[in-house]
Structure formats: structure tokens, C-alpha cells
Amino acid sequence: MNDSNWVDSDESIHHFSSQPSNSKNLYSQPKSPKFQQTLAMVETAFLASTSSLIWLINTYFPLGIILRLFFPIPIAILCLRWGSRSAFMGWLVSGLLLTVLMGPIQSILFITNYGLIGIQLGAFWRKNISWEWSIFIGAIISIFSFFFKFWLFSILTGEDLWQYSINQMTSVAEWLFLKFGTLIQPSFLLVQFFTCLLIFINSIIYLFAVHIIASMVLDKLGSPITRPPKWVQIILDY
Numbered sequence: 001m002n003d004s005n006w007v008d009s010d011e012s013i014h015h016f017s018s019q020p021s022n023s024k025n026l027y028s029q030p031k032s033p034k035f036q037q038t039l040a041m042v043e044t045a046f047l048a049s050t051s052s053l054i055w056l057i058n059t060y061f062p063l064g065i066i067l068r069l070f071f072p073i074p075i076a077i078l079c080l081r082w083g084s085r086s087a088f089m090g091w092l093v094s095g096l097l098l099t100v101l102m103g104p105i106q107s108i109l110f111i112t113n114y115g116l117i118g119i120q121l122g123a124f125w126r127k128n129i130s131w132e133w134s135i136f137i138g139a140i141i142s143i144f145s146f147f148f149k150f151w152l153f154s155i156l157t158g159e160d161l162w163q164y165s166i167n168q169m170t171s172v173a174e175w176l177f178l179k180f181g182t183l184i185q186p187s188f189l190l191v192q193f194f195t196c197l198l199i200f201i202n203s204i205i206y207l208f209a210v211h212i213i214a215s216m217v218l219d220k221l222g223s224p225i226t227r228p229p230k231w232v233q234i235i236l237d238y
Contacts, residue, residue, distance in 0.1 A: 040081075040082045040086050043078065043081065043082065043086070044078055044082070044086045044089050044090045044093065045093065047074040047075065047077055047078050047090055048074070048075075048078075048089075048090040048091075048093035048094045048097065049093075049094075049097060050074045051071070051074040051075055051090070051094045051110075051114075051115070051118070052094050052097040052098050052101065052110075054067055054070050054071060054074070055071065055098060055102075055106070055110050055114075056098070056101055056102065058071075059102065059106065065209075068206070069206075069209055069210055069213050070213070071110075071114035071117075071118075072114045072115070072117040072118035072121055072210060073118065073210070073213070073214055073217070074090070074118065075087055075090050075091055075094070075114075075115055075118025075119055075122065076118040076119070076121040076122035076125065076214065077122065077218070077223065078090045078118075078122060079118070079119055079121075079122025079123050079125075079126060080122045080125050080126050080218070080223055080225065081223055083126070084119065084123060087118070087119045087122055087123075088119065091111060091115045091116075091118070091119060092111075094110065094111065094115060095107045095108075095110065095111040095115065098110055098111075105152075105156075108152065109149060109152075112145050112148055112149075113141075113142065113145035113146075113149070116141050116145065117138050117141050117142060117145075117207075120134075120137060120138055120141055121134060121138060121207075121210070121211075121214070124137070124226070125214075125225040125226050128226050129226060130226060130229075131208075131211055131226060131228055131229060131232070132229075134207075134211070134226065135204060135207045135208055135211065136204075138203070138207040138210075139200055139203035139204050139207055142199075142203035142206070142207070143196070143199055143200055143203060146199055146203075147162075150162045150165075165195075166188065166191055166192055166195065169191050169195060170186060170188065170191045173186045173191060174186065211225070211228065212228075212232075212236070215228055215236070216236070
């Protein structure tokens with residue numbers, strides 16, 4: 001195996017050498033390229049296992065939104081520190097671990113949603129792209145992952161789950177309109193539109209929270225992400 005496949009060559013070295021020195025930096029990089037390649041492999045295995053472990057714990061001992069906020073962060077750290085090669089390797093290892101531990105369905109659900117979002121966030125943070133674009137693109141990935149999950153479970157169950165869900169939401173909307181004394185009957189397309197809008201808004205809120213957590217955690221670890229907008233920084237300073 002060629003160890004250099006784990007690191008994005010000089011780009012990773014340049015990324016860390018450009019950061020200000022800090023004696024508390026837990027991720028200070030040795031200068032030896034061989035040592036860096038070994039460290040990249042070790043961190044890839046460790047962070048991939050961490051991703052799988054967080055998903056496993058949340059599946060059997062759900063803690064609500066708390067652990068969900070950390071789902072994409074380990075893969076994002078890999079991409080931020082070592083580049084896309086290590087991130088994709090960690091993404092693949094996480095999928096294989098979850099396949100062994102929980103089965104292929106859980107593995108697919110993780111890698112097609114939070115795994116991809118982790119790679120995207122790490123790549124955007126590495127290139128210092130603004131929070132606005134990072135959150136927006138992440139939300140788009142989340143929406144596609146959401147519909148992929150519906151499509152997958154529809155195949156497994158032999159039912160059109162999206163159609164069933166929209167029908168149920170349409171019935172609820174009609175009931176609410178009747179309670180308010182309105183005889184308007186919501187159209188099927190309108191209900192679908194508002195459903196997609198709610199999914200998008202939920203994704204925006206989730207990714208904003210992930211950025212907040214990542215900013216606080218990774219700053220302490222010496223691998224800071226893109227600086228937040230000024231109004232967010234003011235809130236964090238308090």
C-alpha cells in the first residue's frame with residue numbers, strides 16, 4: 001500500500017504550517033513526511049471508529065439532538081486536517097464498520113447522509129468558505145439524503161412511503177382548516193412543497209448548530225474552522 005494515498009501531499013502540510021503556533025495545540029504536526037502519513041492513517045482509523053461508535057450509541061441509546069450534532073464532525077475533522085483522500089477513506093471505513101456492527105441498512109443511512117455532509121463540511125472549512133455557503137450546500141445534501149432514505153425504505157417495504165406520508169399530512173391539514181372554519185382543501189402539490197420547505201429549514205437549523213459545536217470544539221483542539229459571521233461571533237463571545 002502506498003501511504004501517500006492517505007494524505008493530500010503538500011496541501012496538508014501547508015494547511016497546518018500556515019496556522020499560528022500554539023503550545024496548547026493538540027494536533028501540532030511533526031515535520032517528517034513519513035510520520036505525517038502514519039499519523040494520518042492512525043487518525044483516519046480512530047475518527048472513522050468514532051463516527052461509527054456515535055451512530056451506534058445513538059441508535060440503541062438515543063439522546064435526542066445531542067449526539068446527532070456530532071455525527072458529521074469526525075469525518076469533517078479528517079478532511080480539515082488531512083484532505084479529501086483521508087476523509088473518503090474514513091467515510092468508507094465507517095461504512096464497513098457499521099455494516100459489520102449493525103447491518104448494511106444502517107451503514108447506508110449513515111454514509112449517504114452524515115458521512116457525505118462531513119466530507120462537504122471539512123472541504124469547505126479547509127478552503128475557508130463562508131458559513132452561509134457551507135450550511136446551504138450541506139442542507140442540499142441533507143435533502144437529497146432524506147429522499148434517498150424514503151426511496152430505499154419504499155423499496156424494502158414495497159410501499160410508496162412518500163405518497164403515504166403526504167396523504168397523512170394532507171389529512172392533517174384538512175382537519176386543521178376545518179377547525180379554523182375554513183373550507184379550503186390543500187392541494188397535493190402544495191403539501192409537498194411545504195413539506196420540502198420544512199425539511200430544508202430543519203436542515204439549515206441543524207447544520208448551523210453543527211457549525212457552532214465544531215467552532216467551539218475545534219478551536220480548543222487547534223484546528224479552527226472558518227470564522228463565523230460577526231453576529232454569531234458576538235453571541236459566542238458572550
